[in-house]
Amino acid sequence: MKKLKTVIICGGKTAFQSIHLLALEGNLSGVVIGGKDTESAQMLEQFASSSNIPFLSIHSVKDLSQLEEWIKNIQPETIFSINFPFIIKEDILDLLPNKWFNFHMGPLPHYRGAMPIFEVLKAQEKETAIAVHKMVADTDEGPVVFQEMVQIDKNETFGSLAIKLRERTSLAVQNLVQMIEFGTNIPLIEQDETLAEYFPMPETEETRIIWENMNAEEIVSLINACNPWNFGADVMYHQPFKIVSATAEFDSHGATAGTILSMDTHSVRIACVDDSLINTHIIKLESGVFQAGELARLSIKTGSNLN
Amino acid sequence: MNQIGILLPRSTYYETIGFDMFEGLRSGLKHLGREDIKIFSENIGFGTDQQNCYRITERLLMQENLSVVFAFVSHRTAQLMRPLFIATNRVLIVLDGGANMPQEWPDCPNILFHSLHNALGNWFAGKKAVKDGYSKVGVVSGYYDGGYLQTYAGTLGLMDGGGEVVFNHATGYKRGEFSMLPLKEFRDQHSDNAMLGIFSGDFVQWFFDELNTHFPGEQLPIYLAPFALEEKLLEDAAFPGENVYGVAAWSRTFDNEENKHFVRSVEEAGWNANLFSLLGWEAAAMAIALLELMQEHKNNGREAMKAFKQKTFDSPRGTIRFHETAQATLTPLYEATLIEKEGKCDLSITGTIQIEEVESAFEKMIAIPLENAISGWYNSYACI
Structure with missing residues (x-):
């Protein structure tokens, strides 16, 4: 049976397993x-070269015109x-109408x-998904086509979830290839715009702990959501620092949120709203990166308030 | 809508497999007073033509608009069908021989595996061999059966019981290439060892013939997985000796009302009461429950499946219930001994492996990493 000629355009490691799989199956006709x-670019170029697969590296948006010629070839x-990482404009999508999938x-x-x-x-969802969809000019x-559901474990970090998704992406890629190769119609379900929400790239405001509003579980979720890409959640106390790892606890502490309840070398307990607290590790x-007790370097001590 | 789909296989050595399965389903629906449920049946051959399997499923889901489909397919074919069921949010119940390890099954909230658990049965067969005093065991399998991880499951069960594999032999594919001579050479030097045998279809009869040829009167201790204890098939197999045990998924002799109804209904219709019609019969009760749940959950397959997993079903082989986290059903298994009946084989059930013990072993087995061990076959099990 004739193999579907597939190009993968990607931003790095998330696509590696999928690229290897498609190459193995004889479906890969190019990598961008x-x-x-x-x-990542060097590793991919090396792989593409040794596998005799066309390769293109695009460093910035203005180089996207290269993509057009490359696809034509x-x-x-x-x-x-x-x-x-770059938005594909309509004129490039039109080179292969209805054949682009994200x-x-x-x-x-x-x-x-x-x-x-x-x-x-950050939103403390219990599961997420890899949403396989047809690409149109408006992002996402x-x-x-289908959503590959993935469970989110307790204390999941950005890094661990990214790895989990990476592993499942190759399965979704393989499934989509088979759907196109074997099917007569790809099932397409229009997105319900009333449920749609667009989240721009998070800025410091989104990664900062707001002690007076957030309970311990919300704070720990934020910390995990920032680990490792932002190192951790941002805190400002005389000078900025980040909390990389913490656990949520509940205790009738009666203290104002943001108050240091206790600290030793390994842990710093910080009061949060709703009688909750985080145990910072x-x-x-x-x-540099330290055990929590090193907050003493910022003159933080028991009774200090981080607000 | 009162309609379901079923993808039926064909097999050279289980010639009536598709008919048996269909009749089990039809009789089961009739027994439950639901003959109004329309069955869309499709033949998928050996299950190896991926495009055919995909297109049939696509048509059932997208043109016939079915919400519940049953299929006797391999885990690879289930994997292929997976995105269709996710995309349409419909449900697939894979009817499965259980020759693969559950770790190979696709993880998908829209798909559930209802299995005869041959691999898990082989795990228990391995454990029983050790329990009976044979800590060093040889593994013999047919060319075809040896290509599934059920062989690995037997080895794991053996090891879990404290035993070890000291000999391995996989036979040739054709009768002329099927030989137990290597086993004889091994036995000549290690006469105190037992054998774990993994065979199905014609290979069972060939195995017993070879035992009678090379080990006449020796009463070799043999432990078998469920498919080798299929009673219809045993009726034509030469009795190989007194020391043959195993773990069965079901027996037509079970003295429970559900089994009596099943055997009578299927046989009155002129078909075989066997493992395949059993799967069809069990699918009937599941189909009714799923159709109701799909209606209740407005065709949201994922939600219907969550509710479905809370149910239990009475089956000719005992209570069927669902594993809490795995997308799989569990049933009791049965310890059995081969007995002679006019020179041929019959099955005597000697004990029940209760569902709690089955569940515990299942969990132990699925927790074991496969470490790159994969099955070699693409076809539905027993379909060659």
């Missing part, structure tokens, strides 16, 4: 990497996008945007 992840039958790392239409992994963890808005200062 976008962005400035030079290590390769003439793939379908193109899969996995964390490709693997979005969050459920659609609820979590559109650049970092759904961060958003689902095309009709959905690892922090990041400007000078």
